[in-house]
Amino acid sequence: MIAEGTVIARYKKNALVKNIKAEEISCVFKNRDINPLVGDQVRYLEENNTFIITDIAPRISEFSRINKKGEKEIIAVNITQLAIVISVRPKPDWFLLDKYLSSSQINQFKTVIVFNKIDLGKPGKEILDLYRNIGYKVINTSAVNNDTENLLTELSNETSVLIGQSGVGKSSLINKLTNIKKQLIGDLSKKTNTGKHTTTSSRLFSLNNNGSIIDSPGVRNYAPYFNNTNEILSGFIEFRNFEENCRFINCTHLSEPDCSIKKAVANKKIDKRRYENFKKLFNQIDSIKNKF
Numbered sequence: 001m002i003a004e005g006t007v008i009a010r011y012k013k014n015a016l017v018k019n020i021k022a023e024e025i026s027c028v029f030k031n032r033d034i035n036p037l038v039g040d041q042v043r044y045l046e047e048n049n050t051f052i053i054t055d056i057a058p059r060i061s062e063f064s065r066i067n068k069k070g071e072k073e074i075i076a077v078n079i080t081q082l083a084i085v086i087s088v089r090p091k092p093d094w095f096l097l098d099k100y101l102s103s104s105q106i107n108q109f110k111t112v113i114v115f116n117k118i119d120l121g122k123p124g125k126e127i128l129d130l131y132r133n134i135g136y137k138v139i140n141t142s143a144v145n146n147d148t149e150n151l152l153t154e155l156s157n158e159t160s161v162l163i164g165q166s167g168v169g170k171s172s173l174i175n176k177l178t179n180i181k182k183q184l185i186g187d188l189s190k191k192t193n194t195g196k197h198t199t200t201s202s203r204l205f206s207l208n209n210n211g212s213i214i215d216s217p218g219v220r221n222y223a224p225y226f227n228n229t230n231e232i233l234s235g236f237i238e239f240r241n242f243e244e245n246c247r248f249i250n251c252t253h254l255s256e257p258d259c260s261i262k263k264a265v266a267n268k269k270i271d272k273r274r275y276e277n278f279k280k281l282f283n284q285i286d287s288i289k290n291k292f
Contacts, residue, residue, distance in 0.1 A: 002054070007040040008204040015053065017044060018206075027051040038202040038214055039078040039159065061107060063161055066225040070289045073225070076161050076202055076214045081110040083155065083213070085164035085173070087117035093165055094127075096222060098277040100163060101136065102235020103224035112154045113138045114162075116169040119145050130271055134238050143172035152177060156209040163216045174215050178205045223284055232285060236278050238270055254279060 005019035015036050017025045027044050029036070030052050036042050041057040059077045067073040082104040086092045097113070104111040113131055115122065119142045122128075128138050139150045151173065154160075162170050204214045226232055233239055233253065239261055243251075247258035264270040 002043050002045050004041065004043050006204065007036045007038055007042055009201065010036060010038050011201070015042075017042060017051075017053070018204075025051050027053045030054045037074055037077050038204050039076045041078065061109070063103070063107065063109075064225045065103075066223050066285065066288055068288070070291060075216055079109065079159045079161050079214065081112065081155075081158040081160040083112050083114050083151070083160045083162050085114045085116050085162060085168045085170050087115065087168040088121045089117060090165055090167045094273065095277045095280060096165060098236075098274060099222055099224055099281055102232065102281065105235045105237055106224065106226070106231055110158065111136055112151075114141055114151055114164075114173075115139070116141045116143065116173060118142045118147070130274075141173060143169055143176045146176065148173060148176045152207070152209060155207060155211040155213060157211055159212050159214070161214045161216055166217075170215055174205060174213060177207060177213065223281070223288070226285055229282055229286055229289075232278065232282050235281075236274065238274070239264075239278070242270070252282070254282065 003019055005017040005025065007015045008018045008024065009016040014026050014028050017027050019025060025044070027042075028050060034053055034056065036053055036056055040059070042053045043055040043057075044051050044053045046052075061077065061079055062074050063076045063079055063082070064072050064074045082100060084097060084100045084104075086097060101111065113128075113136055115128065115138060118140045122140070132138050137154070139154065141148050141151050155177070162174065164170055202214055202216050204212055206212050224235070229252070233243060239253070242260040242264045243253070245260035246253070246256070248256050251259055251261075253259050253261040261270065261275070265272055265275045
């Protein structure tokens with residue numbers, strides 16, 4: 001008999017599927033063309049005491065990155081929101097944050113910036129206000145102080161990827177949100193003050209508010225996948241009010257004269273650090289793609 005479920009974890013040769021009865025079933029794949037990922041809706045059947053995934057339903061969205069070969073690598077599917085976690089320890093990587101935000105924009109995901117570990121302190125109000133003024137929601141949380149209700153509200157009725165630097169407390173937040181302690185919790189590396197990787201593969205958890213969260217491994221070198229470098233501009237939403245006034249229609253906003261984006265930066269209408277991160281991302285993607 002055919003059954004249906006959601007892939008909540010993926011391993012090399014099998015996947016863990018949660019069905020409508022909340023049973024977690026380990027399944028293999030019917031053939032090599034079946035490549036389910038966390039978040040996939042699948043159909044499976046039982047043959048000779050083995051559960052086999054036979055079909056994958058069409059996906060509504062994909063969260064991906066570009067790999068070292070310049071190819072698209074999908075991290076999770078069927079998501080509706082990115083919840084990007086930062087904290088004072090490890091020191092926030094604002095370039096990484098802007099890369100996540102650009103990915104969220106081009107995929108049209110809802111977005112929330114989660115500033116965790118507020119028990120250890122907060123970054124300057126000015127930089128958080130920058131993101132708020134651009135249009136992003138920023139909330140504060142602390143797993144230590146059980147201050148997670150505002151995050152739980154944002155996750156309601158959404159399928160969210162919880163992502164960020166290693167060590168920012170994603171696993172601790174999931175433990176609080178789900179009331180289970182399946183996630184390992186790692187300390188910061190004392191030598192570098194960067195996070196130790198505690199999540200080694202993506203995993204989907206259900207919440208009691210009709211939401212679900214996918215915990216993705218911390219990545220230090222994440223870069224979004226773009227079909228071309230022209231898409232990068234779409235990831236920086238505050239640039240949209242200026243790009244149409246450039247002298248050249250195909251302006252890359254890097255070195256061309258009479259660029260309205262650069263003028264806006266000079267006039268402090270666009271944050272200089274955000275513009276520098278745009279250039280860094282453009283050069284990073286261009287460098288990876290030109291290798292192949």
